[in-house]
Amino acid sequence: MKDTNKKWAFLFIAANLVLFIIFFAWPALLGVYYSLTEYNGNVATFIGLENYINLFQDPSFYKAMSRTFLYTLLGVPLVYVSSLLVSVLLVSKFTKGKNVAKIIFFFPWLVSPIVVGVLWRWMFGESFGFINYMIQLLGGNPIPWSSDGNFAFLVVLFATAWAGTAFNMLIFIGALISIPKSLYEAADVDGGSGWQKFWHITLPSIRSTSFLVILLAVFNLMKEFPMVQSLTNGGPGSDTTFIVQYIYETGFDQLKVGYASAASMVLFVVLLAFSLLQFRFAKGGKVDE
Amino acid sequence: MNKLNDRFSTIMLTTALFIVALMYLFPIVWLLLSSIKPGSELFSYPLNILPENPTVDGYVYSWSTMEFIKYFINTLIVAILTTVLTVIASATCGFALAKYNYKWLNVFLICMLATTMLPTEVIMTPTFSVILDLGLYDSLAGLIIPSINTATGIFMFRQYFMTVPNDLLESARIDGANEGKIFFNLMLPIAKPVVITLAIFSFQWRWNDYIWPLIVLSDPNKYTVQIALRSIVGADNIDWVLLLSSSIISLVPMIIIFIVFQRYIMDTSATSGLKG
Numbered sequence: 001m002k003d004t005n006k007k008w009a010f011l012f013i014a015a016n017l018v019l020f021i022i023f024f025a026w027p028a029l030l031g032v033y034y035s036l037t038e039y040n041g042n043v044a045t046f047i048g049l050e051n052y053i054n055l056f057q058d059p060s061f062y063k064a065m066s067r068t069f070l071y072t073l074l075g076v077p078l079v080y081v082s083s084l085l086v087s088v089l090l091v092s093k094f095t096k097g098k099n100v101a102k103i104i105f106f107f108p109w110l111v112s113p114i115v116v117g118v119l120w121r122w123m124f125g126e127s128f129g130f131i132n133y134m135i136q137l138l139g140g141n142p143i144p145w146s147s148d149g150n151f152a153f154l155v156v157l158f159a160t161a162w163a164g165t166a167f168n169m170l171i172f173i174g175a176l177i178s179i180p181k182s183l184y185e186a187a188d189v190d191g192g193s194g195w196q197k198f199w200h201i202t203l204p205s206i207r208s209t210s211f212l213v214i215l216l217a218v219f220n221l222m223k224e225f226p227m228v229q230s231l232t233n234g235g236p237g238s239d240t241t242f243i244v245q246y247i248y249e250t251g252f253d254q255l256k257v258g259y260a261s262a263a264s265m266v267l268f269v270v271l272l273a274f275s276l277l278q279f280r281f282a283k284g285g286k287v288d289e
Numbered sequence: 290m291n292k293l294n295d296r297f298s299t300i301m302l303t304t305a306l307f308i309v310a311l312m313y314l315f316p317i318v319w320l321l322l323s324s325i326k327p328g329s330e331l332f333s334y335p336l337n338i339l340p341e342n343p344t345v346d347g348y349v350y351s352w353s354t355m356e357f358i359k360y361f362i363n364t365l366i367v368a369i370l371t372t373v374l375t376v377i378a379s380a381t382c383g384f385a386l387a388k389y390n391y392k393w394l395n396v397f398l399i400c401m402l403a404t405t406m407l408p409t410e411v412i413m414t415p416t417f418s419v420i421l422d423l424g425l426y427d428s429l430a431g432l433i434i435p436s437i438n439t440a441t442g443i444f445m446f447r448q449y450f451m452t453v454p455n456d457l458l459e460s461a462r463i464d465g466a467n468e469g470k471i472f473f474n475l476m477l478p479i480a481k482p483v484v485i486t487l488a489i490f491s492f493q494w495r496w497n498d499y500i501w502p503l504i505v506l507s508d509p510n511k512y513t514v515q516i517a518l519r520s521i522v523g524a525d526n527i528d529w530v531l532l533l534s535s536s537i538i539s540l541v542p543m544i545i546i547f548i549v550f551q552r553y554i555m556d557t558s559a560t561s562g563l564k565g
Contacts, residue, residue, distance in 0.1 A: 005389060008468035012385035013397060015378040019438035020397075023419065024404050030415035086309060094295070094302040101310045106555065107317060110543040112497035114518050115536045119316045121522075122323065122533065128332045130319055137335075162313065170555070194298070223410040226499035226515075230522045244410045251414035260414045271406050 034261035041255050051262035061263060063238060064246035067153075071242060072221040075157055079164040079217045080210070086165055087172035088198070102169075109166035117230030120159040121146075149239030152232050156240050159231055160221065168213045175209035176202070215278045222271060243267055324348070324533040331529060347534035355517060355535055361542070364513040367432045368495035374437045375491045376484055383446025384476055388458060398447075401440045409435070410500055417504050431505040432513070436495060442487045449483045450476065485553045489546065496543060514539045 035051055037044040055061050086105050089095050108116065123130050124145040132142040145151045183201050192200070203210075225244040228234065234241035241249075243263065251260030323331060324347055326340040351357070386398055409416055416435075425431030453476070461471045477484070502513045512520070518539055521532045547554060 005468060006391065009385045009389040009391060009394060011469075012381040012472070013394070016382045016401070016438050016443065017397065019378075019435065020400055020404065022423070023409075023416065023435040023438065024400075024407070027412045027415040027419050028407060030418060031412045034415055034418075086313075089302060089306045089309065092302055094298040095306045096299070096303045097306065097310075101306055102555065103551075104310045104314045108313070110493070110547055111317070111540060112499070112515055112518075112543075114497075114499055114515050114522065115539060118518070118522055118532060118536050119320050122529070123316055123319055128334075128336075130336065133334065133336045162316065165313070219405070219408075223408060225410060229499075230519065233523070244413075247411075248413060252417075257414045257418075261412075264411050264414065267411050268407050271411070275406055 031261045031264050034258050035265050037258045039258040039261075041257060044258065047258070051259050052266075055259065055262050055266065060238065061246065064241050064243045065266075067238075067240065068222060068224075068242040071153070071156070071160075071224065072218055075160045075164075075221045076214060076217045078157055078161045079168065079221075080213060082161045083165045083168035083172055083213065087169050087176055088202070090169070091173060091176045105169055106166045108163045111163065113163070113226035114230045116159055116163045117227045117232075120155055120162075121231050124155045146232065147236050149236055152236060152240050156228055156231060159227060160224070163227065164217065164220065168217070171209060171213055172206065175206040179205045211278060211281060215275070218274050219271065222267070222274070320533060321537060324537050328530045331533075347530050348538070351531055351534040351538060354531055355521075357514075357517075357535075357538060359510065360512055360514045360517045363429060363511055364496060364515075365542075367429055367513060368492050371433045371436045371495050372488050372491040374433070375439055375442055376488055378437050379439060379442030379487060380446050380477055380480060380484065381472065382443045383448075384450050384472055386443065386447045387450035387453075388455070401443055404438070405440045409504075413500070413504060420505055426505060427507050427511065428505070429511060432495075432498075432501050436498075436501060439491070439494075442491065445483050445487055446480060449480055453479060482553070482556075485550065486556075489550050489554055492546060493543065 034044065036046060036048060038047050038050075039045075090098050090102055090105070095101075111119070124132070126132060126142060126144055126146055129145065132145070136142055143151055145155055179202065183205070184197060187197050187201060223244050224242050225248065228240055228242060229245065232240045234245050244267075247260045247263050247267070250256050250263065322338070322340060325343045325345065326337075327342055327344050327346060330337065330341060386394055420426050420431050420435075423431075425434065457475070458471060461475055466474070497515060498513070499515045499519070502516045503519075506512060506516060509520075518532075518535060521528060521535060
């Protein structure tokens with residue numbers, strides 16, 4: 001009896017197991033091997049740690065990595081705050097027109113990263129965009145949104161928040177409506193203000209959800225690529241080139257497969273560190289509860 | 290006093306909601322308005338918010354320049370086949386992880402968790418070698434097969450099946466049904482909400498996917514919609530008339546899906562499996 005169940009259990013996971021081995025374990029191991037070789041797509045010559053040594057002396061790698069960190073550092077709070085703001089407004093008993101607003105906030109989820117890039121590139125065009133037109137209408141000077149690295153970076157951040165709100169909003173709303181009403185009623189009796197209620201009841205109650213949203217956002221931003229490719233193509237120069245685009249260009253355009261794999265491994269270690277950190281925090285949260 | 294306060298709050302917060310919603314809505318409205326402007330109006334300052342001479346010329350131009358029917362069919366084949374296979378594989382796998390108790394299943398669960406940390410974007414170059422070795426390069430199968438395995442889908446089903454009482458399974462076993470029969474006749478129908486939610490998610494992932502087609506495809510006849518769009522936006526001189534209307538066209542299928550399945554998508558309880 002038990003034995004047939006074992007067969008069934010194996011059968012049930014078989015497809016995913018095979019796919020895991022072929023498209024995850026195999027490329028992962030191959031990546032480790034490539035990172036120790038000089039490989040241009042034809043012959044792989046073993047060179048030990050040379051790729052890693054070169055990588056850590058390569059200013060373009062440092063730039064891509066630090067730009068990615070900066071993007072994550074600024075983008076994650078932006079995504080978090082905008083998703084939470086929108087969700088709080090959508091569950092508040094004081095707002096009207098919730099249903100229409102919810103659809104509007106969710107709409108960007110349907111839009112592909114490529115089209116998100118197109119949208120924001122069109123709005124922030126330097127000589128033809130709507131935003132610069134408005135600025136001029138109000139008497140200001142047009143802003144170099146695409147030829148100045150810092151402004152281009154800012155546009156990427158706006159687009160990220162716009163596109164990232166929808167899904168996180170769903171997660172937040174789920175958490176917000178499950179906060180017991182009695183907590184707020186008790187605060188009302190004590191005469192707590194709206195801001196106090198948010199700070200002392202809402203935020204602590206959605207702690208585990210906040211961790212989830214932040215972790216998802218960190219991962220998504222660390223591996224951002226398609227949206228930026230159509231928005232700025234990494235430019236001007238390499239001011240908005242993030243690490244995945246760097247890996248793609250090194251591996252596929254310059255055919256430095258070994259070198260690109262070494263960069264992949266570094267990115268993997270960073271992502272691993274982030275998740276371990278998150279697990280620690282998540283566990284800490286459970287002890288508190 | 291309290292009533293006055295409530296009314297004040299309602300006005301303030303509704304205004305805030307209205308302004309924020311407008312900010313989120315505007316980019317897409319601007320794209321839509323621009324796409325029905327004739328090319329001469331697109332770049333002429335001062336800009337008109339509303340098109341002076343609205344026209345669908347841009348769409349006609351897009352439709353005749355780009356082979357959208359071909360791209361739509363390619364993308365639909367990939368999205369539909371992958372979605373069907375993903376739902377079946379994730380459901381069986383999630384069921385096994387929720388309802389059987391073997392050590393190796395726990396090991397497998399951790400392996401699945403690891404895939405979320407090392408996604409394809411991170412190991413593009415070795416993945417490309419694997420695709421080449423398997424003969425999947427430049428084929429739609431090369432887009433479909435690797436995408437079937439998704440940790441999110443598996444966790445959604447695992448989370449759901451863990452809430453199904455074991456008694457239900459036991460009584461079916463006593464009646465002499467084998468595990469396969471129990472799964473397909475009893476468990477899969479119960480999990481219908483997860484099936485629908487994952488199906489919508491998977492369709493959206495595949496329709497909007499960029500990385501896999503970028504790695505796998507080279508023949509323009511096999512292009513998916515996103516790669517076709519990328520070929521316009523990646524040009525040295527962007528043909529905006531073409532790009533604006535093509536972008537709108539590419540959104541249509543997702544909008545239809547949204548209208549049809551809206552209540553499943555917006556049902557926040559369905560996404561709770563992601564917290565697993």
